[in-house]
Structures are given as structure tokens and as C-alpha cells.
Amino acid sequence: MEIFRVKKDISFMKYSRLSAVLSIVIFVLSASFLSTKGLNLGIDFTGGTIMEVGYPEGVNVQDIRDTLKSINLEDSQVQNFGNETDVLIRLPIKEGQAIADLSEKVSAALRAKNSSMQIRRIESVGAQVGDELYENGALAILFVCLGIVLYLAMRFEWRFAIAAIVANMHDVVIILGFFSFFQWEFNLTVLAAVLAVLGYSVNESVVVFDRVRENFRKASMRNSKVSEIMNNAITRTMSRTIMTHLSTQTVVVSMLIFGGEILHNFALALTIGILFGIYSSIMVGCPMAMWLGTSQKNLAWKTEDKK
Amino acid sequence: MNQTSHWKYFVIITSVLLSLIYTLPNFYGEAPAVQVMSIESGEKIDISILKSIETTLKDSNISIDKLLVEDIGIKVKLESLEDQLKAKKLIQDAIGDNYVVALNLLPNSPNWLTNIGALPMHLGLDLRGGVHFLMQLDMSKAKDKGIDNLLFSVRKELQKEKVPYFDSTRIDGSIQIKFKNELDRETAKDVFKSMGSGREIKVKWATKKTQSYNFVETNSANAFILNVKPNAYTNEDSQILAVKQNLETLNNRINELGVAEPVIQQQGADRIVVQLPGVQDTAKAKEIIGRTAMLEMRMVEENQTAYDAAIAGNIPPGHDLFNDRFGNPVLVKKQVVLTGERIIDAAPGTDSITGKSIVSITLDGQGANTFKQVTRENVGKRIALILIEKKITEVVTAPVIKSEIGGGRVQITGMDNAQNATDIALLLRAGSLATPMEIVEERTVGPSMGKENISRGVRSTIWGFIAIVTMMAIYYMGFGLVSVISLSVNLIFLVALLSIIQATLTLPGIAAIALTLGMAIDANVLINERIRDEIRNGNTPQASISIGYEKAWGTLLDSNMTTMIAGLALFIFGSGPIKGFAVVLVLGILTSMYSSIWVSRGIINYIYGNRRHIDKLSIGEIFKVDNN
Numbered sequence: 001m002e003i004f005r006v007k008k009d010i011s012f013m014k015y016s017r018l019s020a021v022l023s024i025v026i027f028v029l030s031a032s033f034l035s036t037k038g039l040n041l042g043i044d045f046t047g048g049t050i051m052e053v054g055y056p057e058g059v060n061v062q063d064i065r066d067t068l069k070s071i072n073l074e075d076s077q078v079q080n081f082g083n084e085t086d087v088l089i090r091l092p093i094k095e096g097q098a099i100a101d102l103s104e105k106v107s108a109a110l111r112a113k114n115s116s117m118q119i120r121r122i123e124s125v126g127a128q129v130g131d132e133l134y135e136n137g138a139l140a141i142l143f144v145c146l147g148i149v150l151y152l153a154m155r156f157e158w159r160f161a162i163a164a165i166v167a168n169m170h171d172v173v174i175i176l177g178f179f180s181f182f183q184w185e186f187n188l189t190v191l192a193a194v195l196a197v198l199g200y201s202v203n204e205s206v207v208v209f210d211r212v213r214e215n216f217r218k219a220s221m222r223n224s225k226v227s228e229i230m231n232n233a234i235t236r237t238m239s240r241t242i243m244t245h246l247s248t249q250t251v252v253v254s255m256l257i258f259g260g261e262i263l264h265n266f267a268l269a270l271t272i273g274i275l276f277g278i279y280s281s282i283m284v285g286c287p288m289a290m291w292l293g294t295s296q297k298n299l300a301w302k303t304e305d306k307k
Numbered sequence: 308m309n310q311t312s313h314w315k316y317f318v319i320i321t322s323v324l325l326s327l328i329y330t331l332p333n334f335y336g337e338a339p340a341v342q343v344m345s346i347e348s349g350e351k352i353d354i355s356i357l358k359s360i361e362t363t364l365k366d367s368n369i370s371i372d373k374l375l376v377e378d379i380g381i382k383v384k385l386e387s388l389e390d391q392l393k394a395k396k397l398i399q400d401a402i403g404d405n406y407v408v409a410l411n412l413l414p415n416s417p418n419w420l421t422n423i424g425a426l427p428m429h430l431g432l433d434l435r436g437g438v439h440f441l442m443q444l445d446m447s448k449a450k451d452k453g454i455d456n457l458l459f460s461v462r463k464e465l466q467k468e469k470v471p472y473f474d475s476t477r478i479d480g481s482i483q484i485k486f487k488n489e490l491d492r493e494t495a496k497d498v499f500k501s502m503g504s505g506r507e508i509k510v511k512w513a514t515k516k517t518q519s520y521n522f523v524e525t526n527s528a529n530a531f532i533l534n535v536k537p538n539a540y541t542n543e544d545s546q547i548l549a550v551k552q553n554l555e556t557l558n559n560r561i562n563e564l565g566v567a568e569p570v571i572q573q574q575g576a577d578r579i580v581v582q583l584p585g586v587q588d589t590a591k592a593k594e595i596i597g598r599t600a601m602l603e604m605r606m607v608e609e610n611q612t613a614y615d616a617a618i619a620g621n622i623p624p625g626h627d628l629f630n631d632r633f634g635n636p637v638l639v640k641k642q643v644v645l646t647g648e649r650i651i652d653a654a655p656g657t658d659s660i661t662g663k664s665i666v667s668i669t670l671d672g673q674g675a676n677t678f679k680q681v682t683r684e685n686v687g688k689r690i691a692l693i694l695i696e697k698k699i700t701e702v703v704t705a706p707v708i709k710s711e712i713g714g715g716r717v718q719i720t721g722m723d724n725a726q727n728a729t730d731i732a733l734l735l736r737a738g739s740l741a742t743p744m745e746i747v748e749e750r751t752v753g754p755s756m757g758k759e760n761i762s763r764g765v766r767s768t769i770w771g772f773i774a775i776v777t778m779m780a781i782y783y784m785g786f787g788l789v790s791v792i793s794l795s796v797n798l799i800f801l802v803a804l805l806s807i808i809q810a811t812l813t814l815p816g817i818a819a820i821a822l823t824l825g826m827a828i829d830a831n832v833l834i835n836e837r838i839r840d841e842i843r844n845g846n847t848p849q850a851s852i853s854i855g856y857e858k859a860w861g862t863l864l865d866s867n868m869t870t871m872i873a874g875l876a877l878f879i880f881g882s883g884p885i886k887g888f889a890v891v892l893v894l895g896i897l898t899s900m901y902s903s904i905w906v907s908r909g910i911i912n913y914i915y916g917n918r919r920h921i922d923k924l925s926i927g928e929i930f931k932v933d934n935n
Contacts, residue, residue, distance in 0.1 A: 052756070100440075100593050100746035108590075120756040122589070126747035129441065133882070140880035147872035155865050189815055192877055192888050199873025200826060203866035207833065210862040240836040244829040247778060251771030251825035255818060258766040260759070262433075263818055270822070 009235040013227035016287035023170060023284055030177025037180045042187030043123060045137070047130035049091040049103055052120040052261075053110060058084035064110065071109045081261060086120065088261075099124040137191045144198050145169070152202075156209055163288035164205040167280040168198055175272045179265075189266040197273030200248070204241065204281035209289070211237055216296045226295060230286045241278060249274050309852050309916040311909045319909050322901075323796055326803035332420050332427040333802060337412035338372065339391035341398060342567045344380035344407050352380050356402050363401040369394050373413070384413045410585065411567035428805050431813035431887055432750065434764075436757035437584040438592055439883070441748035444553060444577045446546050449742040450480065453545025457537060458482050464502060470494050473530070481536040485527075492531045496522055499535060546576065552648070552741035554579060560595050579744065589751050596746075602647030602735060606681075607689035607705050608638040629693060631702040632723075639691045639702070644681050649674025653735035655728035664722040666732045675715025683711040692719060694731075703731065750883070764817030771821045772798070775828055783835050785925025786911070790831035793907035797827050800898035805891065813887030823895025826870065830903035834859040839929050848921040856908055863904070867896050 043050055064078050064087055077090040091102060103122045110117045125133070145165055152161035172194055179186050211233035215221050221229055252274065255267040343360065345352050357376065360383065364371055373384040383398075385391050391410060399408045414427050432439050454477050461482065465472055472495065474485040486492045499520055523534040550573055557579065561569045570582035586592050605627075608614060613623045617638045622628050625641045652669040670678055681690070691705040704721030722728040752760070775794065779787040801820060805812060838855035846854065874896065877889035915921060 054753075054755070098745060100749055103749065103751075104590050104593060118753060118755065119589070119751065120753045122749060122751035124746075124749040126443075128443075129748045136880040136882075140876040143876040143880065144873045147876065148869050151868055151872060152865075155868075188881075188885050189888075192815060192881065192885050195873045195877055196822065196870070196888075196892065199870035202869040203826075203829065206866040206869065207862055210865065214858075236840065237836075239839075240832050243778075243782065243832045243836070247775045247828045247832070248822070248825035250774040250778065251767070251821045254771035254774065255767040255821060258763055258770060259818065260763040262760070262814055263763065263767070266815070266818060 009228070009231040010238075011227075011231050012234050012282060013230055013287065013290065016283065016290070019279075019283035020287060023280070026177070027170060027173055030173045030180070033177050033180040034173075037183065039176065039180055039186045040183040041134075042185045042190075043090070043125050043130070044188040045130050045134040045186070047093045047125050047127035049089075049093075049099060049106075049122070049124040051089040051091070051103060051106060051122050053087050053089065053107075054118045054120045055085050055087070055114065056116055056118070059087060059114065061087060063113070064089070067109050067113050068106065071105060073106065093127050099126055133188065137188070140191070140195060141172070141198070144195055148198070148202050152206070152209075156213065157294070159289050159292040159294045160205075160209050162292060163285045163294075164202055164209070164281075166288050167205055167285035168202055168277075170280045170284050171197060171201055171273055171276045174276050175269050178272050179269070184265055184268065187265070189262065190269045193266045193269035193273070197270060197277065201273060201277030201281060204245075204277055205285040207237055207240065208233055208281055208286060212286075212289070212294075222296075226290055230290060234282050234286060241282075245274050245278055309849055309912045311912040311916065315905065316909060316913075319906055323799070323906070326796075326799045328420070328423075329425045329803040329806050330799050332414050332416040332425050333806060335415040335417075335427070337427070338384055338386070338415045339388050340382055340384045340411045340413040341391060341395050342380050342382050342409045342411040343398060343402070344409065344562065344565075346405055346407055346562055351378065352376075352406070356406065357381060359401050360398055363397050364394055367393065367397055369397075375413075382411065382413060407562060407565040409565040409567040412585075424807075426806060426809065428802065428812045429809045430757075430761075431811045431816070431884065432582055432584060432757075433752050433814050433884055434757050434761050434812065434817075435584050436587070436752050436754035437582065438586045438589055439583075439748075439750040440581040440593075440596060440746050441574070442553075442557075442579045442581065442596075442744040443747040444550060444579065445743045445745070446549070446577050449546050449549035450542050451477065452549070452742065453542065454480065454482060454537065456545075457541075460502065461499065461535075464498050465495060468494065468498055470498060478534075480542070481534050484533045484535070485530040486533065487531070489531055492524065492533050495533055549741035550577065550579070553744060556740050557581060557596065564592060564595055578747075585754070587754060593746070602650070603643050603693045603695070604645040604678075605639040605641070605643055605691050605693060606685060607691050608640055609688055614638045627700075629691075629700050629702050631705065637691055637702045637705055639693065644690065645670070645674055645677055647735060648741075649677075650735050653732040655722075655725065655732040657725075658718070658720060661720075663720060664725045664728040666719045666722060666728050666735065668717045668719065668735060670715035670717065672715070675713070678715065678717065679711060679713045682708045686710060760814045761817075764814050764821075768817060768821040768824070772824055775824065779828065779831070782927055784927045785914075786835050786838070787927070789907050789910045789914075790828065790835065790903075792910060793831065793902045794824060794828055796906050797895075797899050797902040798824060800902060801891070801895050804894050804898065810890045810894075811887055812891075813884040815884045816887035816891045819888045819891035819895060823892060823899060827895065827899030827903065829866070830859070830863050830899055831907060833862060834903065834907070835926060838924065839926055842924065842926075842929055848924045849915070851924070852911060852915060856904070860904060863900065867900055871896050 061078050061080055065076075068074065068076050068078065068089070073091060075092055079088050080086065081088055089106065091106070093099070094102060103124055107117075107119055107122075145168075148168070149161045149165050152164050175194055175197065176186075178184070179190070184190075212230055215224075215229045215233055221232070224232075249271065252267050252270045255263050256271070259267055343352065343356070354376070357374070360381065361371065361374070364383070369390045370386060371383055372386055373382075375382040375384070383394065385394055395408050395410060399406075402408075414421065416425065416427070458475060458477055461484070462475060465484075470486075470491050472484050472486050472491065474483075476483055484495060486495065499522075521536040521538065523536070525532045525534065554571060554573060557571050561571060561581070561583065564583070564586070566583045566586055568584055570580065572580045574580045581596060583592055608617075608623075608626055613626065616623060617626065617628045618636060622638075626638055627641060628636055628638050631637050649670050650668055654667055656665050656667055657663065658665050685708055687707065689705045689707050692703045694701050694703050704719055706720055719731075722731065772794075776791045779790050779794075781787070783790060798820075801823065810816075834855055837859045838851045841851035841854050842848065871893060874889050874893040877885055878893065881889055915924070
């Protein structure tokens with residue numbers, strides 16, 4: 001079986017202006033969502049408490065709200081997810097109330113009302129810890145970007161490194177844009193997914209750039225234009241791109257189906273990252289490298305030591 | 308050209324076999340067990356109780372599957388969950404209160420596996436259920452306490468050297484002592500200097516001495532004042548000591564809880580992580596851990612006028628007004644006679660004469676000396692036992708000192724009942740905290756949730772794996788099957804590695820296993836596409852295989868390194884479950900490189916390498932473009 005039966009190289013680069021416009025539009029949209037709506041940060045970053053409680057015989061959410069109101073926690077959010085038996089309760093940070101006491105107070109009140117209540121999970125994060133996790137998350141993204149730029153600059157060339165990181169930051173901004181637009185909860189696991197996407201979709205750019213470098217040193221392509229070389233590289237790695245992303249996406253879909261509540265947003269972030277990763281490495285990374293002035297000359301010395 | 312040398316085959320086969328062996332324990336599951344530990348944490352267990360455990364269980368017809376004697380205690384593996392609960396109670400009754408019996412799970416794998424150190428993967432709290440707490444220590448209190456300690460010893464030294472002073476207090480981070488004349492002040496400075504050279508502590512790789520002092524001298528109308536500020540390292544030292552003592556106290560308290568494999572670790576300069584696998588009663592755990600109880604013994608103010616003034620809302624300086632457990636106010640002096648740190652043991656009991664519940668306390672040497680002196684000087688007066696718990700200060704009891712009490716044995720009367728006596732004894736025995744702590748992060752996972760998380764993770768992985776396998780086999784035929792084999796080997800390597808290094812597996816960690824499978828196949832796809840490409844370019848099958856693998860290697864290295872960088876960042880900046888994700892991601896990249904390059908190449912070479920003539924590779928249909 002061979003999905004891509006291309007006779008000639010597809011002239012991707014011809015559409016680079018179009019894709020640039022498209023990317024800028026998506027980017028601006030994402031950025032505007034982020035600046036107006038912001039991210040729906042989970043308690044990992046804001047501090048607060050999440051309690052997942054189970055009722056084997058099912059429960060009315062309104063009853064729980066009333067119980068919480070009776071202990072002066074009317075600012076809590078109560079929601080069902082998936083089924084009648086599981087309920088998620090979110091409580092904001094309360095000044096002067098120890099987080100450990102808060103969850104105990106809630107479970108005592110709920111248990112008094114209905115003794116069949118089971119605690120399935122509690123996550124409580126203090127404000128200071130939340131700030132630190134947020135800070136560490138930002139540091140991690142910075143660290144990954146710098147690390148990748150340095151590595152690619154060393155192995156390829158700075159133009160490729162810049163192009164690859166722009167392509168990938170583009171993906172990250174889009175993921176964040178989606179999370180902002182739909183107000184999906186952004187927590188630590190989602191952050192892990194974002195970082196995994198950063199590392200993973202650079203793969204894509206690396207594979208294409210690798211071909212570009214190889215084409216540059218081919219005798220038969222010595223007289224080709226940079227855009228032709230890029231078109232050829234992209235076309236010939238197309239099949240691999242699709243297969244790889246398809247297989248990774250299959251696993252991610254499997255996580256979406258079976259992974260449950262905790263892995264749900266993680267898998268969502270990965271899905272967006274993988275889909276836009278294909279687009280960005282081809283239609284953002286390559287044009288970028290071209291506009292930055294990549295040519296045979298830049299890569300000449302790098303190709304020598306490879307042989 | 309497509310030959311794999313014998314030693315490479317040897318390495319491949321050995322590594323696969325070893326991995327299989329180390330993966331095995333994960334399939335046997337775990338069996339219920341009880342674990343017997345000494346109540347004093349870290350203390351070795353008396354082997355003689357082994358016999359009593361055996362006979363107790365035998366008498367009740369509970370069969371012992373396996374009996375393990377380890378440094379931390381005795382583990383008894385049992386056959387069923389009912390046996391486990393029964394055994395816990397029976398053993399506890401049989402061996403008494405000096406030991407704790409905890410429920411545990413032991414790997415069910417055969418002995419020979421356990422003997423070679425093959426253990427199942429270590430599951431994180433989100434998979435096995437349990438409680439995780441992050442505790443924040445109040446370091447300003449620790450600093451104050453360090454200075455208080457210094458103040459106490461200086462007073463003692465000054466008295467010993469007969470240097471008169473008329474006032475000594477802690478002011479912010481320093482000590483202020485007032486003298487009548489210049490000469491006394493100078494002598495006091497020498498006293499400070501002679502008080503030992505201090506301890507050596509490590510600060511950022513350099514060894515620093517504690518207890519060197521900054522002296523500032525000021526004079527007022529009627530006093531020569533000496534301000535003594537300990538250097539920064541002394542403060543740091545008291546913080547280090549505070550963390551150490553709180554860790555120790557926590558260890559003791561958690562031991563009382565009877566948790567099989569607790570984790571109690573320092574994190575950063577001023578935090579402690581506590582993980583209690585399998586604990587379901589979070590309220591109880593929090594009560595015992597989060598209890599910021601501190602015990603102080605102080606003298607009661609016997610002066611009636613002072614007492615009346617205090618009741619009227621005019622508390623005399625140097626005094627505190629607290630309530631006792633019945634709500635009656637008690638006026639006590641600020642000066643602390645003894646703190647809970649000096650308590651070695653505390654046990655509940657009954658007074659042989661009155662029959663009322665009491666708690667008897669044993670003090671350490673220094674505590675005993677102080678207590679003896681204080682009781683000698685204060686016969687007929689009352690001494691208050693003050694408990695500071697959750698910012699509430701309460702006088703537990705304030706008995707009258709009937710005579711000098713030596714030998715460090717103290718009986719406290721005034722308990723409500725036997726339960727009350729037991730609680731207070733436990734609190735005292737478990738030691739006091741050097742500085743208060745607060746829970747700043749809690750993650751609790753119920754047991755059913757843990758099991759569910761495992762099945763969610765495993766199902767995601769299995770279905771993802773099946774889908775990939777099908778896709779690869781259809782698309783790349785023979786080479787696809789080889790990719791599938793190398794992917795399976797990769798999975799085995801990964802699980803074996805995780806089992807060997809006993810890294811903590813979390814739900815995001817399982818997600819990372821699934822994800823690395825999806826990503827690892829990239830290596831095979833890359834190689835297979837390269838080979839197709841080479842064939843398309845008109846190379847012979849043998850040459851195509853060789854060139855395909857070689858060219859793919861460079862690309863693979865680069866693309867995996869970038870994911871590796873992301874993994875490392877997650878490991879460095881992440882915490883808890885995210886760290887688990889990072890570990891698996893990084894290991895998965897390493898194993899996938901090994902399995903896709905070495906293992907799959909080895910298999911391909913085994914199939915095709917020796918054939919002189921190959922018509923066609925089984926790599927699926929290759930679409931060829933007529934070269935124009």
C-alpha cells in the first residue's frame with residue numbers, strides 16, 4: 001500500500017505566502033483569545049481544591065450544592081461528569097482557611113448527608129505552591145525552547161533552528177488559543193502535553209530539514225532553486241509524515257476514549273499539537289528557513305563533516 | 308553488507324531475555340500481607356516475636372504464604388484479604404503496643420524472581436491510592452527558636468561565670484542583654500566567644516562555622532547594652548535542625564499510624580513531602596500529621612493580685628493567660644521550664660491510689676536535671692502543662708508540685724478518662740515539632756480511583772498498541788511485522804527498565820508509555836520509508852536496506868534529541884506525576900532508539916542478509932515514478 005502516489009514534487013513553497021497569511025491570522029486569533037479570555041487555569045496553577053466524589057446510587061447535583069451552601073461554601077462549583085454517580089466539586093482558595101481543613105469540612109458535610117459518599121480524589125494546592133508551579137511551567141517551556149534552538153543550531157544551522165522554533169511556538173500558541181477559546185481547563189498534565197508536543201513536532205521539522213540538507217549536497221540538485229529543493233524534501237517525506245502522525249494520533253485517540261477525566265485534556269492538547277505540527281513544520285518551518293536565506297553555502301561545512 | 312555480527316546478536320538476545328525476566332513480576336500481581344514494625348521508627352525488630360506471630364496465626368487457622376524478615380520489620384504474606392484483616396488484629400493483640408501492624412501488598416512473583424531483584428514496577432499514589440501532603444515549615448519560628456536556645460545557654464553561662472546582668476531578651480533576630488557596667492559587658496563578650504566554636508555546616512559547598520557573633524554596644528541612661536546578632540549561618544543552622552527534627556517527629560507520628568511504606572522526605576529548604584500509600588482515612592492522617600502540637604511546661608503565677616488583674620483584662624508583663632480544658636483561666640509565666648523535645652517516652656496508665664487515668668512521662672538527662680531543679684525550688688506551687696495545637700493554646704493540667712521530682716519520671720494527673728490519657732500520651736511520645744508546619748498541597752486518591760486509573764492507562768496503551776500494529780502490518784507488510792516486533796521489544800525494554808530502577812509509575816507515566824509507543828514507531832516508519840525510497844531510486848534491495856538504515860540513523864538522532872530535551876525539562880521543573888511522565892518519556896526514547904536501530908536491523912539482516920538474490924522486499928507496494 002502506498003498512500004502518496006505523487007508523480008511530481010508538490011510545489012508547497014508556492015503557497016507559502018498564503019500559509020503565512022493563514023498562520024498570522026490563526027496566531028493573532030489565538031493571541032487575542034489569550035489576552036481577552038485568558039486560560040482557564042486549573043488549581044495546579046491558581047491554588048484551590050478539586051474533589052471528586054462518588055455516589056454508588058447516583059446523586060442530585062443540586063443536593064450537593066445545597067449542602068455546600070449550608071457550610072458557607074456557596075462559591076463552589078459542582079458538576080456531574082459522564083454519569084450520575086460521579087461529581088466534581090471545585091472550591092476556590094479561602095483566606096485564613098487551611099486547605100487541608102477545607103476538604104475535610106466538605107467531606108464531613110457530604111458524608112453526614114449521605115453516608116454512601118466515597119472520596120475518589122482530592123487535589124488541594126495552596127496559593128504559593130500554585131504560583132511556583134506556574135513559574136516552573138514557564139521556566140520549563142523556556143528551557144525547552146532554548147535547548148532545542150541550541151541543539152538545532154549546532155547540528156544544522158541557526159536559520160533552521162530559528163525556523164523550527166518559530167514553527168513550534170506557533171503550535172504552542174495555537175494549543176493555548178484552543179484552550180482559551182473553549183475555556184478547557186489548563187493544568188499540569190496539559191502543560192506536560194504542550195512540552196511533549198514541543199519536543200515531538202520539532203521531530204517533524206528535523207526530518208524535513210534533514211532532507212533539505214541532503215538535497216543541497218546532491219549533485220543532481222546543484223542547480224535547483226531553494227524552493228524546489230524544499231518542495232522535493234517535503235514531498236518525499238510526506239508519506240512518513242502522515243504515517244508517523246497517524247500512529248501517534250491513534251494512540252492519543254485511544255487515550256481520549258479510555259483515558260478518563262485526568263488524561264482527557266492532555267490528549268486534547270496532544271491532538272491539536274499533532275495536527276498543527278504537520279502543517280507548521282511544512283508550511284511554517286520551511287518557508288521560514290527559506291526567507292531567512294538558507295542556501296547551499298550555509299550548509300556546506302556542515303555537510304562535509306557528516307560524510 | 309547486511310550482516311549482523313554474532314556479538315551483536317548475542318547482545319540483542321541477552322537484552323531481550325533479561326528484559327523479559329525483569330518484566331515478568333508485573334504479571335503476577337500482588338498478594339495481601341501484613342507488616343510488623345517497631346513503634347520506634349528505625350529501630351530493629353526483636354526476632355523473638357516471630358514465633359508468637361507464627362503460633363498466633365497457626366492457632367486461628369490462617370496459613371502463612373511467606374514470612375520475610377527484613378531490617379524494617381517482618382512481612383507476612385497471606386492468602387486472602389479476609390485473612391489479612393483477621394491477621395492484623397490477631398497479631399496486634401498478641402505482640403502488644405510496642406509494635407505496629409500495617410496492611411501491605413507483596414509481589415506475588417515466584418521466589419527466584421524476587422531473589423534476583425526482579426520486582427514489579429513501583430506504582431505512584433495515583434495508581435495505588437493514598438495520600439500525598441506537602442508541608443511548609445514556618446522558618447521564622449525556627450529562627451526565633453534558635454535564638455531563644457542561644458539565649459537560654461548564654462543566661463546559664465553568665466550565671467555560672469557570675470557575670471551580673473539585669474535584663475536579657477530576644478529582639479527580632481538578636482539578643483539584647485543589659486549590664487550595670489562596662490566591665491561586665493566585656494566579660495560577657497568573652498563568655499560568648501568561649502561558648503564553643505559552634506558546628507560546621509555546609510552552605511553551598513563551602514563549610515561555614517556557626518556561632519560567630521556580631522556585637523553592637525550601646526549605652527542608655529542606666530545600662531550598658533550588648534546587642535548580639537548571630538551570623539547568617541547560625542540562622543541557617545537552626546533551620547536545618549528544625550527540618551531535621553520535624554522529619555524525625557513526623558516519622559514517629561506516621562509510625563503510629565501503621566502505614567506500610569510511607570515516604571517522608573525533605574523537599575527544598577523548608578518543605579517536607581509525606582506520602583502514605585493505601586491510607587483511606589484522610590481525616591485521621593491529617594489529624595496526626597498536621598497536628599502542630601507543641602508542649603511546654605511553665606510555672607503558674609500564684610500571686611492572687613496578678614491573677615485578678617489578668618482576669619480583668621490587664622495581663623501583667625511576662626505572663627500569659629490561657630484556659631484549661633474546662634474553660635477556667637490560668638495565668639502562667641512566659642518563661643518556659645521545659646519543652647516537649649525533652650520527652651523520651653509517655654505512656655497512659657492508672658493511678659494506683661485514686662484509680663484515675665494518668666500519663667507518665669520519662670524525660671531525657673537534661674530535662675530530668677532541669678525538672679529536678681525546678682520542682683525543688685517550687686514545692687507547693689503549680690506547674691502548667693501547656694499544649695499548643697492548631698494555634699489553640701490550652702492548659703492540659705496544672706498539678707501542684709508536692710515534692711522534688713528527680714530521675715526524670717513525671718506523672719500527670721487530671722485526665723478525663725483512659726482514652727484522653729492515651730491520646731495525650733501518643734501526642735507527647737510522638738515528639739514535638741521544632742517549628743509549626745502547614746499542609747500546602749494535598750493529593751488524595753481513593754483506592755477504587757487508583758484501580759480505575761490503572762485500567763484506564765493500560766487500556767489506552769493496549770488499544771493504541773493494537774491499532775499501530777494493524778496499521779504497520781497492512782502498510783509495510785513484512786517490514787511492518789518486523790517493526791511490530793521491535794515495537795513490542797521496545798515495550799518490554801521500557802517496562803523492564805522501569806521495574807529495575809523502580810521509578811515511580813504514575814497515570815501520566817502510563818500515558819507516556821503509550822505516547823512513546825506512538826512516537827517510537829516513527830523510527831521504523833522513517834527507516835521503512837527510506838528503504839522504499841532507495842528502491843524507488845533504483846538501488847538493489849540489499850543496498851536499499853543498508854542505505855536506508857544508515858541514513859535514517861542521523862535523522863533519528865536529531866529528532867529524538869529534541870524530544871529528550873523536552874523530557875529533561877519536565878524532569879527538572881516538574882513535580883510528582885509530571886516527573887513520572889518525564890522519566891518514562893526519556894527512558895522510552897532511549898529504548899526506542901535501541902530497539903528500532905539494533906533489534907529491527909538484526910531481524911531484517913537475519914531474514915534478508917544471507918540471501919544472495921532478492922527479487923523483492925516485503926515492504927508493501929512501492930509506487931514508482933518514471934524518471935523523466
